[in-house]
Amino acid sequence: MKRITVSSPSNIALIKYWGMRDEQLTQPNNVSLSMTLSQCVSLCTMAPLHRGSNDEILWKTSEGTLVPASNSMRFGIEHHLGQLRQHFDHWQPLRIATSNSFPTGAGIASSAAGFSALAMAFALQCDQSSDGAHISELARLSGSGSAARSAFGGFVQWPGDARQLAGPTQQFAPAHHWPLHDLIAVVDARHKKVSSRQGHRLASSSPFYQTRLDRLPERLATVRRAILNRDFNALADAVECEAVEMHMIAMTSQPPVFYWQPTTLVLLERVRQLRGEGLQVCATMDAGPNVHVLCTAQHRSQVFAALRSLPGVIRWIFDQAGDGPRQLDHHLF
Ligand code: DP6
Numbered sequence: 001m002k003r004i005t006v007s008s009p010s011n012i013a014l015i016k017y018w019g020m021r022d023e024q025l026t027q028p029n030n031v032s033l034s035m036t037l038s039q040c041v042s043l044c045t046m047a048p049l050h051r052g053s054n055d056e057i058l059w060k061t062s063e064g065t066l067v068p069a070s071n072s073m074r075f076g077i078e079h080h081l082g083q084l085r086q087h088f089d090h091w092q093p094l095r096i097a098t099s100n101s102f103p104t105g106a107g108i109a110s111s112a113a114g115f116s117a118l119a120m121a122f123a124l125q126c127d128q129s130s131d132g133a134h135i136s137e138l139a140r141l142s143g144s145g146s147a148a149r150s151a152f153g154g155f156v157q158w159p160g161d162a163r164q165l166a167g168p169t170q171q172f173a174p175a176h177h178w179p180l181h182d183l184i185a186v187v188d189a190r191h192k193k194v195s196s197r198q199g200h201r202l203a204s205s206s207p208f209y210q211t212r213l214d215r216l217p218e219r220l221a222t223v224r225r226a227i228l229n230r231d232f233n234a235l236a237d238a239v240e241c242e243a244v245e246m247h248m249i250a251m252t253s254q255p256p257v258f259y260w261q262p263t264t265l266v267l268l269e270r271v272r273q274l275r276g277e278g279l280q281v282c283a284t285m286d287a288g289p290n291v292h293v294l295c296t297a298q299h300r301s302q303v304f305a306a307l308r309s310l311p312g313v314i315r316w317i318f319d320q321a322g323d324g325p326r327q328l329d330h331h332l333f
Contacts, residue, residue, distance in 0.1 A: 002047065002048060002125065003045060003046070003047040003331050003333075004045070004046050004047070004121050004124045004125055004327065005043060005044065005045040005046075005121070005327065005328045005329075005330065005331045005332065006043070006044050006117045006120045006121045006124070006325055006326070006327055006328065007041050007042070007043050007117065007325065007326055007328050008041060008042055008044070008113050008114075008116040008117035008120060008150055008151075008324070008325035009036050009037050009038060009040065009041050009112075009113055009116075009150055009153070009322055009323070009324065009325065010036075010037050010040040010041070010042075010102070010108060010109050010110065010112050010113040010150065011034040011035060011036045011037055011109070011112055011146060011149050011150050011156065012034055012035055012037065012109075012182055012284065012286065012292045012294075013032050013033070013034045013146065013149075013284070013286060014033050014034060014035060014155075014223055014235070014238075014239050014242065014284065015030075015031065015032050015033040015034075015216065015219060015220055015223055015242055016032055016242060016243070016246040016286070017030065017032035017145045017146065017158070017200075018030070018199065018200065018203050018212075018246050018249060018250075019200050019203035019204055019209065019213075019249075020145075020200045020201075021165060022166075023143075023197075023200075023201070025166070026140045026141070026142075026143055026144070026145050026148075027165055027166050028145055028158070028159075028165060029165070029203070029204075029213060030165075030212075030213055030216050031157060031158070031159060031162045031165075031216070031217075031220055032145070032146075032149070032157070032158050033155065033156065033157045033158075033172065033220065033223055033224070034146070034149045034155070034156050034158075035154070035155055035156075035180060035182070035294075035321050036149070036150060036152065036153045036154055036155075036156060036175065036321065036322055036323070036324060037182060037319045037320070037321070037322055038175070038319060038320055038321065038322020038323065039101060039102070039317070039318065039319040039320070039322070040100075040101060040102040040108055040113060040184075040317065040319055041100070041101045041102075041113055041117075042098055042099070042100050042101075042110060042113035042114040042116075042117045043060075043098065043099050043100075043101075043117065043328070043332055044096065044097070044098045044114070044117035044118050044120075044121045044332075045096070045097045045098075045121070045331045045332035045333055046094055046095070046096050046118075046121040046122065046125055047094065047095045047333075048092045048093070048094060048095075048125070049092070049093040049094060049095050050093070051092070051093065052093070053093040054093060055078070055081070055093050055094050055095070055096065056094075056095040056096070057069045057073070057074050057077050057078070057096050058095070058096065058097040058098075058332075058333070059073065059097070059098060059099065060097055060098070060099035060332050061099075066097055066332070066333060069098070073098075076111070076114075076115075076142070077096065077098075077114075077118060079142070079143070080115055080118055080119075080141060080142040080143075081094070081096075081118070081122070083141035083142070084118075084119065084122045084138060084141060087138065087141065088122070088123075088126045088128065090122075090125070090126045092125075094125070095333070096118070096121075097332040097333050098114060098117070098118075098332070099332060100113065100114070102317055103186070103189065103315070103317070108184060108186070108290065108317065109146055109286055111142070111144040111146065111147060112144060112146040112147045112149065112150040113147075113150055114147075115139050115142035115144050115147035115150075116135060116136075116139040116147045116148075116150035116151050116325055117325060118139075118142070119135050119138035119139040119141070119142070119147070119151070120135045120138075120139075120151075120325045120327075122138065123135060123138055124327065130325075130327070132151045132152040132169070132171065132324055133151075133168050133169065133170075135151035135324075135325060136148045136149070136151035136152065136158070136168065136169040137168065139151055143197065144196075145158065146196075146286075148169050149169060150324070150325070151169060151324055151325060152169060152170075152171040152324045153171065153174060153175050153321075153322060153323035153324035154171055154172070154173050154174040154175040154176075154177060154321060154323070155171070155172040155173045155174075155175075155177070155178075155227050155321075156169060156170070156171055156172060157169065157170050157171075157172045157224075158170075160172075162217060162220065171324075172224065172227065173227055173228070174323075175320075175321040175322050175323055177227070177230075178227060178230050178321065179297060179320055179321050180294055180295070180296060180297075180320065180321050181294070181295050181296070181297060181300045181318070181319070181320045182292050182293070182294055182319040182320060182321075183292075183293040183295065183300070183303065183304055183307070183316060183317075183318060183319075184290060184291070184292050184293070184316065184317040184318075184319060185263075185267055185290060185291040185292075185293060185307070185310075185313045185316060186290050186313065186314045186315045186316070186317065187261055187263045187264055187267070187289045187290050187291065187312060187313060187314065188261060188288070188289045188290065188314070189314055189315075192259065192287060192288050194257045194259075194287075195287075196286075196287045198257075199250055199253075199257055199287055202250070202253035202254065202255070202257060203249055203250075203253060205253045205254040206248075206249045206250075206252040206253045206254075207252065208248065208249060208252055209249055212245055212246075212249055215245075219238055219241070219242055222234060222238045223235060223238050223239065223242075226238060232280040232282075232296055233280075235282065235294075236275060236280070236281070236282030236294075237282075239282050239283075239284050239294065240268075240272075240282050240283060240284065242284070243283070243284040243285050247259060247260060247285065250287070259285065259287055259288050259289055260285070260289055261289040261312075262312065263289070263310070263311075263312030263313065264285060264289045264290075264291055266310060266312060267283060267291040267293070267307070267310065267313070268283050268291065270306070270307060270310065271283040271291075271293055271307075274303060274306055274307075279295070279299045279302055279303055279306075280295055280296040280298065280299045281293060281294065281295040281299060281303045282294050282295075293307065297320075304316070
């Protein structure tokens with residue numbers, strides 16, 4: 001039996017992908033840039049079943065038991081599998097088990113990690129290349145653009161060439177270039193009411209969307225420069241403006257989408273205060289209320305000491321910049 005297991009990371013966007021020019025092909029309206037994480041990972045084990053069998057799609061619980069995947073997870077995996085099968089013309093039924101190292105349903109983008117893991121496991125199952133560019137293209141077939149970025153480690157830009165929005169993803173710098181920390185404040189563990197997909201569809205209805213798109217190339221250049229020079233203050237200002245701007249587009253869409261909660265704002269305010277006091281820290285949020293508190297290794301303990309007792313945070317997840325997906329030799333079944 002050819003059993004393949006892959007571990008693939010989640011990522012946090014520093015420049016957000018918000019709005020699509022082609023939903024079928026998952027092509028974005030703007031370039032995005034993210035930091036791949038190291039602790040928030042999805043595992044995927046895949047093995048062929050006899051011809052004529054039905055696929056088995058399983059979830060490994062935190063207690064270590066394999067159970068049938070939930071309907072929504074099954075739906076997402078089956079859709080992505082359909083795309084991958086067509087791409088490779090490989091129709092063997094499969095047994096697939098997945099698990100997450102981080103609390104599932106906690107509003108931490110699990111689709112990026114999950115779909116990039118599925119893409120790499122499938123490529124290996126078909127004896128195809130598992131290099132980052134290839135896995136990124138396969139991960140994008142899931143419909144999750146952020147999954148395309150999880151195929152690489154470190155700082156990742158999708159698409160790599162801003163003049164070709166349909167172009168491939170590129171690693172901009174490896175994780176060891178600047179091993180930033182990400183303290184993730186989970187403010188709400190429920191699934192968001194408005195999916196990112198729906199948010200992408202609504203983005204262009206905001207009267208400010210075109211202004212955002214016009215301003216993004218300069219912001220991208222600022223973020224890239226800040227990463228290259230390891231200039232935290234420059235990164236912090238750009239990343240916070242960017243997060244607020246993306247959320248402003250959501251809030252001014254028709255109908256409006258509000259992802260923030262009161263604790264989101266409390267955290268944003270406190271993080272700004274800490275930066276004013278000289279700590280290297282900033283905050284960003286994806287399409288949800290949870291706050292990614294980015295900081296340097298040097299200031300991590302002080303930042304956490306100042307934030308740990310803030311009311312409204314359900315739990316903290318500790319992460320940092322990390323590498324891309326890899327094959328493992330231990331399996332989920
Ligand atoms: C706000 O369509 O990639 O996180 O499939 O839900 O992960 P999921 O979302 P996707 O949109 C991501 C939107 C974002 C910004 C980003 O990650 O670039």
